[in-house]
Amino acid sequence: MTELVVGADVGGTSTRVAVADLDGHVLAVAAGGPGNPNLVGTAGSAAEIRATVRRALQDLPGPVRGVVIGLAGGSRAAGDPAFLPAAVPGPSGVPAALVSDLAVGFSSATSAAEGCMVIAGTGAVAGRISGDDLHRRRDGWGYLLGDRGSGFWLGRAAVRSTLAALDEERPLSALHTAVLADADAEDYLGLVEASYAHPPTWLARFAPLVSRHADDDPVAGAIADAAADLLAETLAGLDPRPGEPVVLGGSVLATPGPVRDRFAARVPPGLALLSAESGLVGATWIALRRLGRASEARHARLVATLATAPHR
Template sequence: MVGADIGGTSTRVAVADTSGRVLARADGGPGSPVGVGLDRSAAEIRAVVDRALAIVAADGAAAEVRAYVLGMAGGSQAKDNPAFAAAITPDRIAASPWLVSDLAVAFCSATSAEEGYVLIGGTGAVAGRVVGADVVAWSDGMGWLLGDIGSGFWLGREAVRRTLLALQSGAALSPLNRAVVAAAGSADYTTLVSRCYAERPTALGRFAPLVSAHVADSPEAPAIVAEAASALAATLLALAVEPGLPIVLGGSLLAGPTPIAAGVRERLAELSNPVLPAGPGALGACWLGLRSIGVASREVHDRLASRR
């Protein structure tokens, strides 16, 4: 199986055998067609896939690639595009590329279940109900201008906005405010505003980690975290979550032990659903490939996810 997770900041590829053993991994730069266009997307994907397959070949494995699955955000312009499919497929791969949602591969990275929910908190914020390889319902994911409440962009914007309010009023700057000023390179109100507007809007996400870093020493940071956690939990719960189905938390804000992940888990604690952290999306793509050829045992998924 060749599985890929294609995003706006990175391209990650994994190769696994039918027992769930991971044979190779390779990473590259941005690969989402939305961010870099179809031609650059195809070139980056092909380059990273070639590197992963070269690792497998160097180890002496020359087996047939039986499935080629790519999880991709905003992949609609690439789907069912014969030229794109040809450009991303090395000669060694006879299987046709199968493009699925990045939400589906995030869900499958954490569980062998065929149905459940996934909540992603990264630069953006979105939740979806996954059935098989399809996202049959979703919530938020409307982008920085119209939604993505509680996302990395939203957190970064809040950190900067509250710093600007402190500068406007002449109040003493909190440690979070001072960290924002240091990261932006200016404590001057007008200059800080100008520098933020000079960048692409989603670049405000770079200030997001400062919020978690200053939860213990800045009064506004816990308030921002609490608001983000409530918003993210509400995004998921808007899907009318059915009891018992797994919920997978993914993205930089939720997959690890962050204050926001803890807040979301606290707000979901009354549900009967198991809440799981997402793993590498490329492995979730490999799992979809395995299922497509009839391999669906939990033992294989556990091995693929390195739990056994």
């Protein structure tokens, strides 16, 4: 029987699980519903993970040698000793660990044990990774308090700039016109009303407009510059060292575009900027490393075989 490891990537949208052998071949993946404990509660999260792990392990009789669950860093679940036993099915005694989503994201892109992870999607958070552990987290405070340079931040800056131009009766820039069209608003009051008619993170919808216009509209360019400044400042708080990997995640930083380009121009030279891959690679990789099965070849194999593994 093939010995197995299980990696789980638990988020607000879905709970995803991969099963791999000890050589890094992904044998199966499964997806379940939202698993973030902040959204579905600690018990709900554990139940969703347990069910999704079971489904992924279906028809794979080999013994499970290790389980790694990647969970949002700000979760209280990490401090709850009942969480892990509730989340992991099967015989007790299987080594299982909860690790930060930042550690999982970092190990999705590199087999290195040490470096930095910066995520800028709807929100923004960064941390220094050392082994499985998260150190020196920065930001991740959510839309109301932080998330500086995130998609929410970019979208809100675009709306604010549009409101200021309307209030001051200045000519509208290409970005301003695009914001008004996208919000289906005709004046400042319509734009304000639309912004409050939706959940706050609705404002992130305007972030792609900033990217689209950053190179032809100085207003959009200045907003992209400011976001890149903030994200570079967030990274600087982690004291990145020359030569070490910096893994970038989230739609704003992981995909090529004006904000990523501007960010890259602002970080210290000598850093290796990588884009995050699937968190399933990171979680299964950490599970292998915890068994002493770490190698670059196995990391590459996880990436290569994840795409073609059967879905359950």
